Amino acid sequence: MPRRHLKVTAAVDAPLRAALRGLRAELAVPETFPAAVLDEAQQVAQAPRLPDRDATDLPLFSIDPAASQDLDQAMHLARRPRGGFRVHYAIADVAAFVTPGLALDTEAHRRITTLYFPDRKVPLHPALLSEGAASLLPGQARPAVLWTLDLDADGRTVSTDVRRALVRNRTRFDYASAQRHIDAGTAEEPLALLQTVGTLREQREAERGGISLNVPEQQIIEVPTPGRATGTYELAYRVPLPTDRWNAQISLLTGMAAAELMIAHGTGVLRTLPAAPDGAVGRLRRTAKALGIDWPHHVPYAELVRSLDPHQPRHAAFLQECTTLLRGAGYTVFSGGKVPELTLHSAVAAPYTHCTAPLRRLVDRYTSEICLAAVAGREPPEWVLADLDALPAKMADGARRAGTVERECLDIVEAALLMDRIGEVFDACVVDVMEHEPTVGTVQLADPAVVARIEGGTEPLPLGERLRVRLTRADPGRAKALFTPA
Numbered sequence: 001m002p003r004r005h006l007k008v009t010a011a012v013d014a015p016l017r018a019a020l021r022g023l024r025a026e027l028a029v030p031e032t033f034p035a036a037v038l039d040e041a042q043q044v045a046q047a048p049r050l051p052d053r054d055a056t057d058l059p060l061f062s063i064d065p066a067a068s069q070d071l072d073q074a075m076h077l078a079r080r081p082r083g084g085f086r087v088h089y090a091i092a093d094v095a096a097f098v099t100p101g102l103a104l105d106t107e108a109h110r111r112i113t114t115l116y117f118p119d120r121k122v123p124l125h126p127a128l129l130s131e132g133a134a135s136l137l138p139g140q141a142r143p144a145v146l147w148t149l150d151l152d153a154d155g156r157t158v159s160t161d162v163r164r165a166l167v168r169n170r171t172r173f174d175y176a177s178a179q180r181h182i183d184a185g186t187a188e189e190p191l192a193l194l195q196t197v198g199t200l201r202e203q204r205e206a207e208r209g210g211i212s213l214n215v216p217e218q219q220i221i222e223v224p225t226p227g228r229a230t231g232t233y234e235l236a237y238r239v240p241l242p243t244d245r246w247n248a249q250i251s252l253l254t255g256m257a258a259a260e261l262m263i264a265h266g267t268g269v270l271r272t273l274p275a276a277p278d279g280a281v282g283r284l285r286r287t288a289k290a291l292g293i294d295w296p297h298h299v300p301y302a303e304l305v306r307s308l309d310p311h312q313p314r315h316a317a318f319l320q321e322c323t324t325l326l327r328g329a330g331y332t333v334f335s336g337g338k339v340p341e342l343t344l345h346s347a348v349a350a351p352y353t354h355c356t357a358p359l360r361r362l363v364d365r366y367t368s369e370i371c372l373a374a375v376a377g378r379e380p381p382e383w384v385l386a387d388l389d390a391l392p393a394k395m396a397d398g399a400r401r402a403g404t405v406e407r408e409c410l411d412i413v414e415a416a417l418l419m420d421r422i423g424e425v426f427d428a429c430v431v432d433v434m435e436h437e438p439t440v441g442t443v444q445l446a447d448p449a450v451v452a453r454i455e456g457g458t459e460p461l462p463l464g465e466r467l468r469v470r471l472t473r474a475d476p477g478r479a480k481a482l483f484t485p486a
Helices: 015-026 035-046 103-111 127-133 175-184 189-208 242-265 278-290 301-307 313-326 363-376 382-418
Strands: 005-009 060-063 073-079 085-092 141-151 157-173 217-223 232-238 268-272 330-334 425-433 441-445 451-454 466-475 479-485
Touching (some): 035 127, 060 189, 085 157, 157 363, 175 189, 189 242, 232 382, 242 268, 242 363, 268 363, 278 313, 301 313, 330 382, 363 382
Parallel strands (some): 451 479
Antiparallel strands (some): 060 073, 425 466, 441 451
């Protein structure tokens, strides 16, 4: 499921970049890997554990952001002779490189997940593996966990298989190039079928009541300003293309198939999300009002989100705020055939698990092993079972760390956007009011689409109502944006 995407385009010595460097230092985010970890990575990169099965004749392709080198997935899509589709989905086999209990594994358990800052990422594994020997880079034979998913003509799963195999990614696309080939009719059938299968899966998603957030990437651009050493900042969005959505549907398809395998097997790790509390939905309704988005009370949340156009800045900002409804997601483990009561991920509207990004997320290495064991009719490895009960708390710690990074980065970015506008008055809407301090709360600006604290008034804030507000503070890295009633 999506996180907020923030990307900074600014000079290395710009105040925004300096503030982000300061944040990493404040949060004690590791900038480098210990020598023992790098030494082990060097050794295993040259001699991974290779599978017996050779599937390098399968012409896989991948779709990733243009600059990415940590390629977790590659796929091949084909029509089945008697109707329907076959999806091959190869996932980087991190377990071919990482040995439980050794330095790489210990460091991965310390980091838990890749952390994303607007100007850089802090990876789970050393780049020698995550962007090299373990990455499904084109033209390279790589160990992988290879899923084979057969679908009927309507895109419903009819059979699932997963095995280790040696694979080769033949062609790498970025989202724009894949979209151009599909739109121009020049895509070969495996790529062209991504539109067919992806669209069918979107239809099945709507049918079961699920929702995928088409979250734009928020880009903060430094604009040169005559007579100043540093420029000002502007907010822009990169709207996901249809290929982004279709690609995500293949990952969701695999995560749902993995969850069903684990439930049938009686051992697993599910990604679960209860229904959003009324208060969170109420806040989102107030945000919609602040942004001028019509949300009639009889219209379900999923239906509203599917109606939005992320090309419109107001809709893009609202989709960013919709990610707040995913904050209750967690991991639920089970074993010995004792399947938990909650198996559902409410946004997916089905059982679901994380299994397609092992280069970036610790838990995916475990779910892959459980699914491989389920198909083989055996128990998962002992190291998986030994760590199973501790995984939810560990992943929750990683999620909290990632959430802190996201929130702090957002505060820094918003302060950078507003740093030259102190004293200006803006149109806003009150989206939150503190229960015991009714003059303190949160406002959503209409333009720029910023969410920030408001205080300093003498009257209780009008929850859900529009309000003129004055910016009193904004300094990236030093002070979050702060408003007072105008």
